[in-house]
Amino acid sequence: xxxxxxxxxxxxxxxxxxxxxxxxxxxxxxxxxxxxxxxxxxxxxxxxxxxxxxxxxxxxxxxxxxxxxxxxxxxxxxxxxxxxxxxxxxxxxxxxxxxxxxxxxxxxxxxxxxxxxxxxxxxxxxxxxxxxxxxxxxxxxxxxxxxxxxxxxxxxxxxxxxxxxxxxxx
Numbered sequence: 001x002x003x004x005x006x007x008x009x010x011x012x013x014x015x016x017x018x019x020x021x022x023x024x025x026x027x028x029x030x031x032x033x034x035x036x037x038x039x040x041x042x043x044x045x046x047x048x049x050x051x052x053x054x055x056x057x058x059x060x061x062x063x064x065x066x067x068x069x070x071x072x073x074x075x076x077x078x079x080x081x082x083x084x085x086x087x088x089x090x091x092x093x094x095x096x097x098x099x100x101x102x103x104x105x106x107x108x109x110x111x112x113x114x115x116x117x118x119x120x121x122x123x124x125x126x127x128x129x130x131x132x133x134x135x136x137x138x139x140x141x142x143x144x145x146x147x148x149x150x151x152x153x154x155x156x157x158x159x160x161x162x163x164x165x166x167x168x169x170x
Contacts, residue, residue, distance in 0.1 A: 003029040004036055055080055056090045063091050092169065093141065128164055136164055 002009055010030035017024045017037055024037045055078050062074045069077075071084035071091075078087065128136065132154065139145045139153060147161045154161070 001027070001038055003032065003034055005029065005034040006032045008032070051080065051082060051086070055082060059087045059090050060094050063087075096137075096141070096169075133164070133168055136161070137169065140165060140169070 001011065003011060006029060008029055008031040011027045012030060014026045014028035014035055017026055026035055026037050028035050059074050059078050059082070062069060062077055071087045075082045075084045075087045135154065136150060139150045140147075145153070147158050147165070151158045151161045
Protein backbone atom coordinates (compact mmCIF):
# COMPACT_ATOMS: atom_id res chain seq x y z
CA UNK A 1 0.00 0.00 0.00
CA UNK A 2 1.37 3.41 -1.00
CA UNK A 3 0.63 6.96 0.09
CA UNK A 4 -1.54 8.56 -2.62
CA UNK A 5 0.29 11.88 -2.22
CA UNK A 6 4.00 11.04 -2.11
CA UNK A 7 4.08 7.32 -3.05
CA UNK A 8 5.88 6.20 0.10
CA UNK A 9 5.29 2.70 1.44
CA UNK A 10 5.93 3.81 5.03
CA UNK A 11 2.76 4.43 7.04
CA UNK A 12 1.18 3.96 10.46
CA UNK A 13 -2.41 3.28 11.45
CA UNK A 14 -4.27 6.47 12.37
CA UNK A 15 -7.75 5.61 13.68
CA UNK A 16 -10.97 4.86 11.82
CA UNK A 17 -13.49 6.57 9.52
CA UNK A 18 -17.22 5.85 9.66
CA UNK A 19 -19.29 3.56 11.85
CA UNK A 20 -20.59 -0.01 11.69
CA UNK A 21 -20.13 -1.82 8.38
CA UNK A 22 -18.86 1.38 6.76
CA UNK A 23 -15.95 1.64 9.21
CA UNK A 24 -12.56 2.05 7.52
CA UNK A 25 -9.02 1.99 8.77
CA UNK A 26 -7.20 5.32 8.34
CA UNK A 27 -3.47 5.57 7.68
CA UNK A 28 -0.93 8.37 8.09
CA UNK A 29 2.11 8.58 5.85
CA UNK A 30 5.42 8.48 7.74
CA UNK A 31 7.14 10.89 5.31
CA UNK A 32 4.44 13.47 4.65
CA UNK A 33 1.54 14.39 6.97
CA UNK A 34 -1.11 12.99 4.60
CA UNK A 35 -3.94 10.92 6.14
CA UNK A 36 -5.78 8.49 3.86
CA UNK A 37 -8.01 5.41 3.66
CA UNK A 38 -7.75 2.53 1.21
CA UNK A 39 -10.95 1.83 -0.78
CA UNK A 40 -12.31 -1.70 -0.84
CA UNK A 41 -11.95 -3.31 -4.25
CA UNK A 42 -15.34 -4.99 -4.11
CA UNK A 43 -17.31 -1.75 -3.66
CA UNK A 44 -19.75 -0.81 -6.38
CA UNK A 45 -18.69 2.81 -5.98
CA UNK A 46 -15.39 1.85 -7.58
CA UNK A 47 -15.34 3.23 -11.15
CA UNK A 48 -13.99 0.00 -12.59
CA UNK A 49 -16.48 -2.21 -10.78
CA UNK A 50 -18.68 -4.39 -12.97
CA UNK A 51 -20.81 -7.50 -12.63
CA UNK A 52 -19.11 -10.73 -13.71
CA UNK A 53 -19.86 -11.75 -17.30
CA UNK A 54 -21.41 -15.01 -16.08
CA UNK A 55 -24.20 -13.05 -14.37
CA UNK A 56 -25.23 -11.24 -17.56
CA UNK A 57 -25.09 -14.51 -19.53
CA UNK A 58 -27.29 -16.20 -16.93
CA UNK A 59 -29.83 -13.33 -17.11
CA UNK A 60 -29.96 -13.52 -20.92
CA UNK A 61 -30.33 -17.32 -20.81
CA UNK A 62 -33.20 -17.01 -18.30
CA UNK A 63 -34.89 -14.41 -20.51
CA UNK A 64 -34.67 -16.65 -23.58
CA UNK A 65 -36.16 -19.67 -21.77
CA UNK A 66 -39.62 -20.74 -22.87
CA UNK A 67 -41.21 -19.62 -19.58
CA UNK A 68 -41.93 -15.86 -19.68
CA UNK A 69 -40.37 -14.04 -16.74
CA UNK A 70 -40.29 -10.43 -15.64
CA UNK A 71 -37.03 -8.51 -15.30
CA UNK A 72 -37.48 -8.54 -11.53
CA UNK A 73 -37.86 -12.35 -11.43
CA UNK A 74 -34.71 -12.73 -13.52
CA UNK A 75 -32.83 -10.32 -11.22
CA UNK A 76 -33.82 -12.40 -8.18
CA UNK A 77 -32.77 -15.64 -9.87
CA UNK A 78 -29.40 -14.19 -10.94
CA UNK A 79 -28.76 -12.84 -7.42
CA UNK A 80 -25.69 -10.87 -6.44
CA UNK A 81 -27.59 -7.62 -5.95
CA UNK A 82 -28.49 -7.28 -9.63
CA UNK A 83 -31.42 -4.90 -10.19
CA UNK A 84 -34.23 -5.31 -12.71
CA UNK A 85 -32.93 -2.22 -14.52
CA UNK A 86 -29.51 -3.83 -15.03
CA UNK A 87 -31.14 -7.02 -16.33
CA UNK A 88 -33.19 -4.94 -18.79
CA UNK A 89 -30.07 -3.15 -20.09
CA UNK A 90 -28.26 -6.47 -20.56
CA UNK A 91 -31.16 -7.96 -22.51
CA UNK A 92 -31.60 -4.89 -24.74
CA UNK A 93 -27.86 -4.74 -25.45
CA UNK A 94 -27.87 -8.45 -26.31
CA UNK A 95 -30.84 -8.04 -28.67
CA UNK A 96 -29.18 -5.08 -30.42
CA UNK A 97 -25.93 -7.02 -30.75
CA UNK A 98 -27.79 -9.99 -32.27
CA UNK A 99 -29.48 -7.70 -34.81
CA UNK A 100 -26.14 -6.13 -35.73
CA UNK A 101 -24.51 -9.55 -36.17
CA UNK A 102 -27.33 -10.70 -38.47
CA UNK A 103 -26.88 -7.56 -40.54
CA UNK A 104 -30.54 -6.67 -40.19
CA UNK A 105 -31.90 -3.22 -39.47
CA UNK A 106 -31.51 -2.13 -35.88
CA UNK A 107 -33.97 0.73 -36.19
CA UNK A 108 -37.19 1.30 -38.03
CA UNK A 109 -36.66 3.83 -40.85
CA UNK A 110 -37.79 7.37 -40.14
CA UNK A 111 -39.11 9.32 -43.13
CA UNK A 112 -38.18 12.83 -41.98
CA UNK A 113 -35.02 14.29 -43.57
CA UNK A 114 -31.90 15.08 -41.58
CA UNK A 115 -31.79 18.79 -40.74
CA UNK A 116 -28.73 20.80 -41.68
CA UNK A 117 -26.37 21.89 -38.92
CA UNK A 118 -27.47 25.51 -39.35
CA UNK A 119 -31.04 24.57 -38.38
CA UNK A 120 -31.56 23.56 -34.76
CA UNK A 121 -32.94 20.03 -34.60
CA UNK A 122 -35.40 20.59 -31.74
CA UNK A 123 -37.19 23.48 -33.50
CA UNK A 124 -37.75 21.77 -36.86
CA UNK A 125 -38.62 18.18 -36.00
CA UNK A 126 -39.75 16.37 -32.86
CA UNK A 127 -38.71 13.01 -34.31
CA UNK A 128 -35.06 12.27 -35.16
CA UNK A 129 -33.93 10.96 -38.51
CA UNK A 130 -32.23 7.57 -38.95
CA UNK A 131 -28.81 9.25 -39.11
CA UNK A 132 -29.42 11.03 -35.80
CA UNK A 133 -30.62 7.78 -34.22
CA UNK A 134 -27.54 5.95 -35.50
CA UNK A 135 -25.32 8.64 -34.00
CA UNK A 136 -27.33 8.52 -30.75
CA UNK A 137 -26.83 4.74 -30.60
CA UNK A 138 -23.08 5.04 -31.19
CA UNK A 139 -22.63 7.80 -28.62
CA UNK A 140 -24.69 6.10 -25.90
CA UNK A 141 -23.90 2.39 -26.28
CA UNK A 142 -20.46 2.36 -27.92
CA UNK A 143 -18.80 5.60 -26.74
CA UNK A 144 -20.66 5.44 -23.37
CA UNK A 145 -21.27 9.20 -23.29
CA UNK A 146 -23.66 10.71 -20.76
CA UNK A 147 -26.99 12.18 -21.86
CA UNK A 148 -25.59 15.66 -21.35
CA UNK A 149 -22.56 14.87 -23.55
CA UNK A 150 -24.82 13.45 -26.26
CA UNK A 151 -27.07 16.52 -26.05
CA UNK A 152 -24.09 18.82 -26.62
CA UNK A 153 -22.90 16.66 -29.51
CA UNK A 154 -26.30 16.63 -31.24
CA UNK A 155 -27.31 20.20 -30.34
CA UNK A 156 -30.49 19.25 -28.46
CA UNK A 157 -31.60 19.32 -24.82
CA UNK A 158 -30.87 16.60 -22.26
CA UNK A 159 -34.59 15.89 -22.00
CA UNK A 160 -34.84 15.30 -25.75
CA UNK A 161 -31.97 12.82 -25.63
CA UNK A 162 -33.62 11.02 -22.70
CA UNK A 163 -36.95 10.88 -24.54
CA UNK A 164 -35.32 9.47 -27.69
CA UNK A 165 -33.38 6.85 -25.71
CA UNK A 166 -36.53 5.70 -23.89
CA UNK A 167 -38.59 5.67 -27.07
CA UNK A 168 -36.15 3.91 -29.41
CA UNK A 169 -33.68 1.92 -27.29
CA UNK A 170 -34.57 1.47 -23.63
